[in-house]
Amino acid sequence: MDVLVFVLQSILCLLTLPLHLLALLGFWQPIWRKYFPYLMAVLSRKTNQKIEGKKRNLFSQIKKLTGASGKVTLLELGCGTGANFEFYPAGCRVTCLDPNPHFEKFLTESMAKNKHLQYEKFLVAPGEDMSQVADESMDVVVCTLVLCTVQSPRKVLQEIQRVLRPGGIFFFWEHVAEPLGSWALLWQEVVEPTWKHIGDGCYLTRETWKELERAKFSDLQLEWQPSLIKWLPVGPHIMGMAVK
Structure with missing residues (x-):
């Protein structure tokens, strides 16, 4: 199976050789980071249409964290275009964090459409280093497709x-x-080296649920969902919440 994956990966890489060369020379990422937000703006609208009910149900639980002030401090990690804003309850004070500064234009537009929220600031940083955010300062952290x-x-x-x-x-x-062992996983393994350039570093074969279990939150609730677009190599989804 490993040999088959290697052969098919090599064929696909040859077919997409210009893309890989641009990435190797350092030209692809600066160009794609600038235009990737436009693609995400379109995809986010389509995605929200498909799972609107599930997102509303998930984020409705934020209301439980509203204190006497009626406010909730919320950090959205990898905020993108602000596709989740419409599902947050009123009273959320939203801080946005994303490593791609080109998303800020879309965030400003999204916040203008969602007056029920208070927009705090936009931080340009990777999720591995959120040093600009103080310890124990957030009631909620949100992370979708990040x-x-x-x-x-x-x-x-x-x-x-x-x-x-x-x-x-x-x-x-x-x-x-x-x-594990499925033909669908083999297809993901074949496409992944090329897909990472198209999907802004996206890995298709991550077993993220295992990382969530290892993180040892006090409570973890997780629901499995089928892939939204069958012809894409993007696999099943997990949705849920974890309590510190």
Whole structure:
């Protein structure tokens, strides 16, 4: 099986050789980071249409964390275009963090459409180093379709636990690897080296649920969901929440 994956990977890399050469020479990422937000703006709208009910149900639980002030401090990690803003309850004070500064234009537009939220600031930083966010300063951390792109999911989860207050909640929705030994997983393994350049560093074969279990939150609730677009190599999804 490993030999077959290697052969098919090599064929696909040859077919997409210009892309790999641009990436190797350091030209691809600066160009793609600038235009990737436009692609995400389109995909996010389509995705929200498909799982609107599930997102509303998940994020409705944020209301439980509202204190006497009626406010909730919320950090969205890998915020992208702000596709989740419409699902957050009123009273959220939202801090956005993303390593790609080109998303800020879209975030400003999203916040202008969601007056029920208070926009705090936009931080340009990777999830592995959220040093600009103070310890135990957040009631909520949200991360959707982000842990597939980071360099170290383990470090990101450690940072999430650091910035969450005791009893704070981490909400997530991520795509993960197909079942071990399946043809679908083989297809993911074949496509992954090329897909990472298209998906802004996205890994298709991550077993993110294992990282969540190892993080040892006090409570972890996780639901499995099928892939949204069957013809893409993006596998099943996990959605849920973890309590610090």
